[in-house]
Amino acid sequence: MDFADYLSNLIKNKKYSYRQLAMLADIDHSYISKMINGKAGIPSPDILKKLAKPLGISYEELMKAAGYLCEKGPDQVSLHSYPFVRDTPLNYNDPTEKIKAAITSDPELAEFWEEISQREDLQLMFKQARDLTPQSIKKVIRIIKAIEDEEADE
Structure with missing residues (x-):
């Protein structure tokens, strides 16, 4: 399942319209439509953070679904469990x-x-x-x- 399908399923499960989700996440409804239709590509981590709460899913799960994080093995630790990493905004302008x-x-x-x-x-x-x-x-x-x-x- 690609990210667009994954996001579409989350939206359907919450029974949101694109406009409702856009209002809750403070992003443009047309951008949500573009993400679902595969025209916007993978959203930035900042957008994923905005979507997580209204969709009822953790930010980390959305980051994994989008391909930004890999599944943790038994000997790996999530960097997001450390406050100095979790609270540092990712700079993808670079x-x-x-x-x-x-x-x-x-x-x-x-x-x-x-x-x-x-x-x-x-x-x-x-x-x-x-x-x-x-x-x-x-x-x-x-x-x-x-x-x-x-x-x-x-």
Whole structure:
């Protein structure tokens, strides 16, 4: 189930119209429609935070459904349980922060990101990542890594 379907089911279960939810969450009703129709992509963490309470679901669950957080394993701890992290707003205006957040669950990609994040020739591409979903960001970084690995083998 993709995020649009997930969100649509939550709205239906609460029996909200888009306008009702928009009013409760303090966001535009047309944006809700675009999210449901897949035209707006994955909403930002700030929008998810606004949607969580009226939909009766935790912010963390919405973040997982949107692909911003991965499921915790038995040896992992949710960073949101620590007040200094939970209360720090995420800054996704900086594309490198969004990329980091998207790939932290994959140590190999995170290590590769540390290597390439300072390259001048890739800065424009990183700026374009601002509009991608976390899953798409992972795919792009994997493709870059595959190309880099192939060039290293030549």
